[in-house]
Amino acid sequence: MRIFILLLTVILGFGPLVLAQNTPKNYCISCHQDTWQDLKNSIHGKQGITCEKCHGGDPTQPDKALAKAPSTGYIGVPDRMQIVQICGNCHANVEAMNFYGIRTDQLAKYKTSMHGKRLFENKDTRVPVCDDCHGYHDIVDIKDPNSPVYPLNIPKTCNRCHGNKALMKPYGIQTDMFQLYKNSVHGKALFEKKDMGVATCVSCHGSHGALPPGVRQVADACGKCHMNEKDNFLKSVHANLVDQGKFPQCIACHSNHGIQPVSVHLYDQACVKCHQPQSHAYQEGQKLKQLLSSAQQGLQQTQALVQKASIDGIFVEDETALLEETKTKVFQMEPLQHTLSYGKVAELSLQVNSQIKDIQNSIHQKRQSLQMRKIALWPLWIFIFIMVTVLWIRYKQLESSRKDKH
Amino acid sequence: MMKKKIRAWFEKRFDLKAIEQPLDYQLRKPLPKHISWFHTLGSMSLFLFLSQILTGILLLIYYRPTAEEAFESIKFIMTKPYMGWLYRQIHAWGANLMILVVFLHMLRTFVTGSFKKPRELTWVIGVTLFILTLIFGFTGYLLPWNQLSYWATTVGTEIAGAIPFIGEPMKVFMRGGAAVGGETLSRFFVIHVIILPWVVFFLVAIHLFLVRFQGMSTMDPVDKEKEIKKGEGIPFFPDHMVKEGIVWFVLLGILITLSILLPFELGEKANPLKTPEGIKPEWYFMSMYQVLKYFPKLIGIFVVGLAPLLLFLWPFLDRSPNRIPFKRPISMAVGVLTILSLLVFGILGTLSETKQTFFGKTYEFNIYGVPHVINTRGNSVNHNNDKQHK
Numbered sequence: 001m002r003i004f005i006l007l008l009t010v011i012l013g014f015g016p017l018v019l020a021q022n023t024p025k026n027y028c029i030s031c032h033q034d035t036w037q038d039l040k041n042s043i044h045g046k047q048g049i050t051c052e053k054c055h056g057g058d059p060t061q062p063d064k065a066l067a068k069a070p071s072t073g074y075i076g077v078p079d080r081m082q083i084v085q086i087c088g089n090c091h092a093n094v095e096a097m098n099f100y101g102i103r104t105d106q107l108a109k110y111k112t113s114m115h116g117k118r119l120f121e122n123k124d125t126r127v128p129v130c131d132d133c134h135g136y137h138d139i140v141d142i143k144d145p146n147s148p149v150y151p152l153n154i155p156k157t158c159n160r161c162h163g164n165k166a167l168m169k170p171y172g173i174q175t176d177m178f179q180l181y182k183n184s185v186h187g188k189a190l191f192e193k194k195d196m197g198v199a200t201c202v203s204c205h206g207s208h209g210a211l212p213p214g215v216r217q218v219a220d221a222c223g224k225c226h227m228n229e230k231d232n233f234l235k236s237v238h239a240n241l242v243d244q245g246k247f248p249q250c251i252a253c254h255s256n257h258g259i260q261p262v263s264v265h266l267y268d269q270a271c272v273k274c275h276q277p278q279s280h281a282y283q284e285g286q287k288l289k290q291l292l293s294s295a296q297q298g299l300q301q302t303q304a305l306v307q308k309a310s311i312d313g314i315f316v317e318d319e320t321a322l323l324e325e326t327k328t329k330v331f332q333m334e335p336l337q338h339t340l341s342y343g344k345v346a347e348l349s350l351q352v353n354s355q356i357k358d359i360q361n362s363i364h365q366k367r368q369s370l371q372m373r374k375i376a377l378w379p380l381w382i383f384i385f386i387m388v389t390v391l392w393i394r395y396k397q398l399e400s401s402r403k404d405k406h
Numbered sequence: 407m408m409k410k411k412i413r414a415w416f417e418k419r420f421d422l423k424a425i426e427q428p429l430d431y432q433l434r435k436p437l438p439k440h441i442s443w444f445h446t447l448g449s450m451s452l453f454l455f456l457s458q459i460l461t462g463i464l465l466l467i468y469y470r471p472t473a474e475e476a477f478e479s480i481k482f483i484m485t486k487p488y489m490g491w492l493y494r495q496i497h498a499w500g501a502n503l504m505i506l507v508v509f510l511h512m513l514r515t516f517v518t519g520s521f522k523k524p525r526e527l528t529w530v531i532g533v534t535l536f537i538l539t540l541i542f543g544f545t546g547y548l549l550p551w552n553q554l555s556y557w558a559t560t561v562g563t564e565i566a567g568a569i570p571f572i573g574e575p576m577k578v579f580m581r582g583g584a585a586v587g588g589e590t591l592s593r594f595f596v597i598h599v600i601i602l603p604w605v606v607f608f609l610v611a612i613h614l615f616l617v618r619f620q621g622m623s624t625m626d627p628v629d630k631e632k633e634i635k636k637g638e639g640i641p642f643f644p645d646h647m648v649k650e651g652i653v654w655f656v657l658l659g660i661l662i663t664l665s666i667l668l669p670f671e672l673g674e675k676a677n678p679l680k681t682p683e684g685i686k687p688e689w690y691f692m693s694m695y696q697v698l699k700y701f702p703k704l705i706g707i708f709v710v711g712l713a714p715l716l717l718f719l720w721p722f723l724d725r726s727p728n729r730i731p732f733k734r735p736i737s738m739a740v741g742v743l744t745i746l747s748l749l750v751f752g753i754l755g756t757l758s759e760t761k762q763t764f765f766g767k768t769y770e771f772n773i774y775g776v777p778h779v780i781n782t783r784g785n786s787v788n789h790n791n792d793k794q795h796k
Contacts, residue, residue, distance in 0.1 A: 313671050315485045373666045384659040388652050395648045402645070405637060 026050055026059040027067060038137035054078065054086050080125045084110065087130040109209035126167065133157055149207070151196040155181055158201045177201075180258035199225060204256075218249035218256075226250075228335035236340040264289045264296070288337055291349040295330050298356040302326070309363050314370070319359045326355040436639030437646055438624040440518075445622070447511035449650040450657055454504040455610065457661065458542075459603065461497035464490075469549070471595035473588035476551035477675040484672065495665030501543050503661065505690045508539050516720075516741055519729030520623035526721040528616040531609055533717045538606050540690060545598040547688060548591060556676035557685040559594075560586045565695075568703045569711075585678065628727035684759040693748045696755030699773055713744075 028051045029036040039045040056073035068074040088107035090096045097104045110116040118124040140147045148157040159178035168175050181187040189198040204221040213221045223230025241247035253270035267289035275282040310316045329352045470479040483490040521529035548559045567577030582589025624631050687695050698706040724737050731738050754775030761770050769777035
């Protein structure tokens with residue numbers, strides 16, 4: 001027992017001292033105090049990844065000359081190409097990243113990206129490298145809302161370069177994408193509703209492997225989220241034109257960065273870009289528009305009808321269930337219209353109209369039934385009046401016969 | 407011919423005359439001359455009780471007494487079976503009318519002094535029947551398992567739980583656990599459809615037997631009642647029965663009309679996690695509920711408990727031999743005060759915790775039913791502060 005207590009005292013008393021002696025002192029900090037403040041709170045600092053991993057040198061040397069001696073591999077501030085390689089040393093290392101469960105294809109992807117190609121092939125150092133998007137000493141987890149690559153921050157991060165007119169001029173790239181995106185359906189969902197599932201720059205262009213999608217890849221980019229629209233589009237007559245490079249897929253009608261919420265009026269605005277209003281194709285589009293408008297209006301009216309009936313105290317569970325089914329069908333019509341097949345959309349439209357009619361009839365019947373109940377009160381009270389009158393006459397007869405007896 | 411054959415068949419087996427004579431005597435027994443339309447309130451109560459039994463049986467065909475199915479089964483009754491909506495509404499309105507009619511019947515008995523000797527026992531059974539009718543209402547109210555019924559039962563059983571010594575175990579016994587739930591529903595269902603109907607049935611039978619056996623009360627003083635000779639009063643059959651037939655038809659019409667024009671809505675399904683605002687009991691418990699707010703818990707329960715006790719004991723407390731109301735001023739004053747307090751506290755209870763607009767001004771009534779004028783912004787206007795500022 002005494003031995004146990006003695007051992008415990010030794011471990012508890014000298015343990016921390018032993019551990020402290022095992023962690024070598026970082027002499028970089030003595031001069032680079034401000035950098036250390038950033039680094040120690042960063043994701044790397046928290047993992048014990050310090051100065052020498054990126055800058056080389058020997059931080060354990062108290063002497064500056066010895067710490068930065070050529071034998072220590074000291075490189076000072078890495079240049080832009082070095083940055084990519086230094087980050088890749090660990091982040092492209094499966095063995096090193098396995099422990100953290102982080103993917104290791106970033107470097108490989110970067111090399112295939114427009115940014116990477118310009119850097120490595122053209123030696124163009126104006127392109128972004130890792131630290132331009134992720135930061136450097138104060139780098140945080142991408143899931144941290146403070147990270148420049150956190151979904152809500154991505155458009156602003158990309159815009160740091162892509163909104164810079166001077167920087168973009170040599171490449172001939174437009175610089176109003178951020179403004180367009182901010183006012184688009186995606187931008188509003190991201191910035192106003194904080195919907196992080198919505199498309200940002202990287203959803204269409206990729207992140208490390210960033211490339212502008214070509215004419216044939218637009219549907220693939222949009223189709224990552226709008227799968228049904230993409231599948232149906234590929235069945236349309238427009239899909240054949242894509243191979244000929246004549247039709248830039250989704251953006252032909254919807255545009256790209258500044259995409260706005262769609263409505264059936266797009267048939268009036270987009271079709272005329274390529275088709276004459278008198279043309280057969282345009283008229284086909286108008287017929288589709290008519291089917292969609294009528295289904296959407298019918299749905300809206302029926303929703304209001306069911307809601308009003310519910311407020312009036314009518315049980316509308318069955319109608320509500322059918323209405324949900326109808327709503328699903330109307331939603332199905334939206335991606336289906338991309339086939340541009342009048343027959344397919346009309347088939348669904350017929351089902352929608354039939355269900356709308358069923359719901360309206362059912363509500364109408366229920367209202368009629370309530371009205372009938374009120375009307376039925378008249379014969380009921382006539383019957384009661386007759387019975388009461390007969391009994392009253394009999395009562396009076398009995399009363400007068402009683403008086404006569406007296 | 408057929409009638410004679412049936413009669414002959416029974417005569418060979420039973421002494422029919424021994425049965426017929428007392429029945430005929432009871433049927434023809436004359437009623438006092440002062441019998442008015444108010445004397446049909448008893449038979450109206452009976453009519454409503456029978457209507458409740460009949461509609462209750464119809465409801466039982468589809469009703470499911472579980473927390474999961476109760477609400478849906480009522481919804482089913484109201485939408486699918488033929489005339490389901492009608493017998494559910496008649497049952498709901500019948501319950502309310504029955505409480506009102508039984509109360510009015512008791513009031514008539516009180517005013518005409520009919521509860522006095524030798525009919526004290528008939529009165530005591532009548533009071534028991536009135537209380538059982540209230541319990542019928544309380545237990546039946548939970549069965550649709552909607553938000554109102556759930557929370558009204560929670561409040562109701564909570565009040566019962568405040569009774570000293572027996573309150574807490576009584577509350578747990580009623581609820582079948584710490585809170586109102588599926589167990590409470592099962593218990594209330596059994597009480598509502600098995601225990602109460604049979605108890606009420608037998609008590610009504612005894613009550614009617616006593617009424618017929620002792621005869622209807624005259625307005626003569628106690629111990630000076632004269633026997634009504636044949637030909638002097640009003641024969642029960644057919645004269646009085648015709649009168650009752652008239653009110654039964656009118657009552658049936660009222661019941662169906664109310665069911666159609668003012669149907670009871672089912673509301674939302676009970677949700678133990680969502681307490682609705684301003685939850686209140688049904689109108690017949692409203693005055694009692696309001697009175698409880700003005701007193702500390704125990705005193706409140708004592709005050710409220712005093713009312714049924716006084717009702718039971720009234721024939722033994724009111725010893726005056728007179729039956730005519732004008733000759734019983736104290737008794738009548740007590741009666742009038744009771745009715746007025748029921749009305750006042752009932753109205754205060756209904757208005758409490760609500761906003762009402764009278765003559766263009768909006769008032770907010772606090773839990774005691776005291777009104778406060780509120781301005782257009784919805785803030786209460788404090789008159790004392792206004793005066794101080796002036």
